[in-house]
Amino acid sequence: MAAPFAVGTTVKLPDTCLPLVHLRLRRPFCSPQQSRGLRPQWRTTTVNRSELRASIASGQQHAGTMQHHGTDEFKQSFRAPQAEAESDQGDKFNWARQWYPVAVADQLDPTRPNKATLLGRSLALWRDPDSVWRAFEDRCPHRLAPFTEGRVEEADGLLSCSYHGWRFDGEGRAQQIPQADDPEAHATAIASKRACATSFPTTVQENMLWVWGEAGAEAFIHSAASTPAVTAELEALPADTRVFRIGKPYSRDLYYDFETLVENFLDPAHVPFAHHSVIGNRYKETSGFCHVRPSPPETEVPNGGFSFDTTLKSFGPKPNTLKIQYHPPSLVRYFTPRDDGGFTTMNLHCVPTGPGRSRVTYSFFSTVENKFTKLGSLMPAWMEHMQRHLVFDGDHALLHIQEQIAAREAQQPGGSWRKSYWMPTESDRIVTAWRQWLDSQGSPTWVPGAPEPPVGEELPKSLLLDRYQQHTKNCPHCLKALRVFKALRVVAAAAAVFCAAAALVSLLTQQLQLTVPALRLPATLAVCAAAAAGAWTKLTAQVEKFYWVDYDHQEKR
Numbered sequence: 297m298a299a300p301f302a303v304g305t306t307v308k309l310p311d312t313c314l315p316l317v318h319l320r321l322r323r324p325f326c327s328p329q330q331s332r333g334l335r336p337q338w339r340t341t342t343v344n345r346s347e348l349r350a351s352i353a354s355g356q357q358h359a360g361t362m363q364h365h366g367t368d369e370f371k372q373s374f375r376a377p378q379a380e381a382e383s384d385q386g387d388k389f390n391w392a393r394q395w396y397p398v399a400v401a402d403q404l405d406p407t408r409p410n411k412a413t414l415l416g417r418s419l420a421l422w423r424d425p426d427s428v429w430r431a432f433e434d435r436c437p438h439r440l441a442p443f444t445e446g447r448v449e450e451a452d453g454l455l456s457c458s459y460h461g462w463r464f465d466g467e468g469r470a471q472q473i474p475q476a477d478d479p480e481a482h483a484t485a486i487a488s489k490r491a492c493a494t495s496f497p498t499t500v501q502e503n504m505l506w507v508w509g510e511a512g513a514e515a516f517i518h519s520a521a522s523t524p525a526v527t528a529e530l531e532a533l534p535a536d537t538r539v540f541r542i543g544k545p546y547s548r549d550l551y552y553d554f555e556t557l558v559e560n561f562l563d564p565a566h567v568p569f570a571h572h573s574v575i576g577n578r579y580k581e582t583s584g585f586c587h588v589r590p591s592p593p594e595t596e597v598p599n600g601g602f603s604f605d606t607t608l609k610s611f612g613p614k615p616n617t618l619k620i621q622y623h624p625p626s627l628v629r630y631f632t633p634r635d636d637g638g639f640t641t642m643n644l645h646c647v648p649t650g651p652g653r654s655r656v657t658y659s660f661f662s663t664v665e666n667k668f669t670k671l672g673s674l675m676p677a678w679m680e681h682m683q684r685h686l687v688f689d690g691d692h693a694l695l696h697i698q699e700q701i702a703a704r705e706a707q708q709p710g711g712s713w714r715k716s717y718w719m720p721t722e723s724d725r726i727v728t729a730w731r732q733w734l735d736s737q738g739s740p741t742w743v744p745g746a747p748e749p750p751v752g753e754e755l756p757k758s759l760l761l762d763r764y765q766q767h768t769k770n771c772p773h774c775l776k777a778l779r780v781f782k783a784l785r786v787v788a789a790a791a792a793v794f795c796a797a798a799a800l801v802s803l804l805t806q807q808l809q810l811t812v813p814a815l816r817l818p819a820t821l822a823v824c825a826a827a828a829a830g831a832w833t834k835l836t837a838q839v840e841k842f843y844w845v846d847y848d849h850q851e852k853r
Contacts, residue, residue, distance in 0.1 A: 389600070389737035391415065393515075394625040395524035397504040397645045397657055400545045401429065403772055404505065409455060410770075411444040413649040415509055416746025419496070420444045424466030425453030431507040433494035437470075438462050443493070455493075468495035502526050503545065504645065504657065525598070525627035529639050533663065537638070540669035542660040544677035544773060546684040549655050549766045551755055552695045554648035554740055557656060560695055561628040561644045562620060562730050565723035568610045570694060573852045574686045575611075582609035586723035591619055599624040602733065604726050620726055622733070625740075638663030648740040652699070652749035658684060677773035682841060685763055689847040692760045704752040757846065764843045778842045781835055788832040795825035 398412040399421060406423040411434065413419065418434035420443035432455070434442045441459035449456050454463040454471055463472040470491035476482035485491060497508035497519035504526075508519040530539065550557060560566070568576030568583040577583060591603035603621040618632040630642040640662035647655040662669060705716045713731050717724075768774045799821035 389624060391625060391648070391738075391740045392509040393518050393522070394509050394599075395499070395506040395519065395522060396509060396626055396647050397524070398431070398507045398647060398655070399505045400547055400657060401500045401503050401505045403545070403547070403770070404429070405772070406448075408448055409444045409446055412507070413653070413655075414507055415648055415740060416650040416742035418442070418444075419507065420446075420455070421505060421507075422448055422455050424455075426466060428466055429498050429500060429505050430455075430466050431496040431498050431505075432464070432468060433496075433511065435494070436460075436462060437491055437493060438473075462491075464493050468493040499524065502530075502659075523598070525623040525625070525645075527629075527641060527643065527661075528598070529633075529641075533637070537663055538665070540662050540665055540673070542662065542669055543675060543680040545657055545659045546681050547655065547657040547767065547770065548684075548688055549649065549770075550653065550688070550692065550695075551760050552654060552692070552699045553652050554646055554654040555734060556695050556699045557646050557654040558622065558628055559727055559730055560691060561646070562622065562726040563724070564606065564608055564610075564620065564630075565721075570849075571687055571690045572849075574683075574690060580610065584723060585609045588722050588725040591621075595619065597621055597623060600737070602729055604729070606726070622730065624737075634664070640664060650746050651742055656688075676777070678771075678777035681767065681771065681774055685767070685841075685845070686847075689761055689845065690849070693757060693847070696760055697754055700752050700754050707751065758844065761844055761847060763841070763845065768842045774842060778839065781839050781842075785832055785835040785839060788828050788835055792825050792828035792832060795821045795828060799825060 392415065396414055398414055398419065399410065404410045404421060404423075409420040409422040411418065412421050412431070420432045420434045421429060422432070422443075423429050432443055434444050436443060436446075436457040436459060438457065438460055441457055443455060443457060446458040447456050448454070449463065452463070454465055456463045461472075461474045462470055465471050470486040470493075473482060473485050473491070476485045494511045496511045497516050499506050499519075501524055504524075506524045508515050508522075510518070533539070565584045565586050568580065569578045572578040585608070587607040588604050591597075591605050595603045597603045601622045601624050603619050605617060606620050607615050607617045609615045616632070618630050621627075621629050621631060623629070625648075626646050628644040628646060630644075632640045634640075640660075642660045643658070645657040645659075647657075649655050702713065702716055705711045706713075717727075717731075719728060768778060799818045802821060803815075803818040
């Protein structure tokens with residue numbers, strides 16, 4: 297699995313915003329299983345910005361990159377990113393010292409700051425003058441105005457706060473304070489550490505923008521030693537192997553917790569029932585059947601995750617066997633290896649945005665070309681996303697209400713998932729493993745002050761199924777399609793009105809003669825008006841699908 301930063305790449309961390317400078321870090325040399333408890337040794341070295349810019353130009357983003365110099369023992373045995381999970385929490389999983397895929401990189405707008413949320417903290421994502429994606433806490437150090445209400449200046453590419461016009465470079469340092477008109481006062485003001493934006497390490501891999509869960513000097517050290525939960529098998533493929541992406545990545549913000557989201561993805565038995573007529577058939581005799589067993593010991597799952605070999609009979613004429621895996625902190629995947637070394641994988645990236653809230657990004661790719669890969673390459677992204685909406689619409693209300701019931705019961709004496717859930721079948725084995733993993737490693741930790749949703753309060757469907765707020769406004773493919781459909785709707789309305797009016801005028805100019813020749817033109821115009829009105833009706837229904845569509849399980853026959 298590739299490290300997020302290239303070997304030998306260097307960067308000088310900002311000496312005003314981060315106290316540790318000139319640090320370098322080498323990518324790990326071994327698998328996660330080889331090394332528990334060993335720590336890297338650090339030494340200082342010189343800065344080489346040209347190497348960094350060259351690496352950026354080659355297509356791999358680096359933000360806060362370092363190279364490590366240490367002992368041979370370290371090279372043979374350093375374990376990443378599991379080492380990042382060990383901290384003052386003891387043996388508990390350190391949720392802050394992890395990479396999270398907060399956005400699809402090519403779906404972000406590089407001309408403006410983009411909003412994201414991670415572990416209860418609001419972030420501003422923006423691309424700096426060196427074309428590196430950055431993540432700042434969404435608060436200006438001056439008077440706490442949100443950066444996401446600001447702009448990326450066209451003239452110099454700096455991030456500008458809209459409140460007082462302070463400008464910041466990619467490392468978070470203030471470069472311009474308009475109110476400090478005296479040069480000496482200006483230099484003193486921007487040199488202060490308090491003038492720095494809070495910056496988080498970032499990297500772009502597999503078209504995902506990954507953000508480290510912590511900020512500060514140590515965050516850049518720890519993040520450089522850690523690898524995001526990407527598809528490691530891509531590294532082992534021959535150089536000439538073609539990899540087919542099935543459609544465009546799909547992201548959605550959800551009104552239920554990260555733990556519930558992961559639990560749902562680790563439960564394939566629900567699919568033919570919760571998604572009947574969308575995926576699977578609840579009336580098929582073998583629906584819901586899952587044969588589940590732990591994957592063989594040689595199956596490597598990084599960062600202390602787990603893997604189960606699962607045989608499903610719910611889909612297709614033959615049973616299919618695959619690996620359902622959890623790669624902490626964020627990846628659930630349905631992985632099918634092939635004898636020729638290829639594979640097919642459905643990656644479900646889960647992000648803990650805040651208490652009672654989560655975000656998912658779905659992607660699917662394969663080394664095998666078939667009808668699905670061909671169809672995925674031909675289908676417009678917005679049309680594919682409409683199909684994905686149906687899947688998440690089917691789950692949303694169910695999981696939100698389930699979570700509220702579980703939250704109420706957890707507040708009762710002795711309340712826990714073990715008491716609330718009754719899971720007697722083999723198909724629940726992976727969900728049990730997930731809950732046991734959380735019991736041993738701990739739940740995600742939120743930043744102080746993260747808003748907690750009221751326990752037991754069920755939200756209306758108008759919020760739960762709000763496609764526009766959860767997806768459309770952040771998806772350039774769907775926004776573009778929405779604008780096109782709205783424009784076509786205006787054209788259809790204008791055509792309907794024009795044809796209807798022309799038909800009436802034509803009829804009047806014929807002095808209401810009811811002969812066939814006299815009625816031919818008005819009748820033709822009336823038909824055109826009706827067709828345009830019908831097109832307007834269909835376009836209006838299509839526009840609505842970008843905003844909100846009800847989902848009623850009882851109506852899925």
